[in-house]
Amino acid sequence: MNPVEDLLQQVSLREPSDDLDRRVMASLQPEATQQLWKRVAFWSHIVTAAACLIIGVVVGQSQSSNNHENLRPISWLDRAPEPAKVLVPNSLVVPADTLEPLNPQTHFTEYRYRRCVACHQYTEPSTVSIDSSAQSDI
């Protein structure tokens, strides 16, 4: 070994302070804390995702049941407004399966649209054709 190297080995050095040891160890220590936070973050994501999923399912099911209810013909018909009544001159021939006479007058008769037996829906007024050619004498 070089004599100077030998001398260098003999030089006593000032030790780093205990404060430095504490600071460095404190820096190295938080690994456990960091791991804990990582775990907390991971589980919080899982819980949030699960909560969102549950809320989504509940809301979806609720909407689905509402839609289903809306699609029920009877319920819809129950709540649906009555279709307009029509006043038809007695001179015209009306389709009896579509229009139901309500209030016969001298020259006019009030009709109400009948419900379809199959689908329980009212016949669209526009689809009802009244034969105006078959006029009866007033």
Added chain:
Amino acid sequence: MNNDLKEIYEQHRQGLYSLAASLTGCTQQAEDAVHTAFEKLCRCNSQSTNDLMTYVFATVRHSAIDLRRRQRRHSRFASSLFNSHSIPAAKPEADESVLTSERNQILRQAIDELESDDREIVVMKAFGQLTFEAIAGVTDRPVGTVATRYRRALEKLHQRLKDKL
């Protein structure tokens, strides 16, 4: 990785601290540099390194150089501070001869007066017990250059001691 860092700190705390002290010229800044370096190392613990010890020394070195630059920017007295505190002073033992004490004093001054690049190599080799390969990794220089600089620094120290004693 923190366990590895802890182990390296415990094994090389003296060398790391001496390296930082030789670069900053201030004991407090040296401690700050070492602490900052380990904080950085803990933050980027995902980084994979082949030689962690070299990486730790390099990080401490960079922290110390950063601190030194900052200190120079904020204070004009950095160099004088460096001269007065560069290498930690030895505590003379009760039975230590006056000659040994004087020789150590001269040696410390001689180390202080080395060029910064040479001094850090001497500190890492003599006090940090690093190999030339490791020092080359820390300083990002070729191994041959590191070895040459080290030998040249030893010659300077030898000459200085010969002149003084």
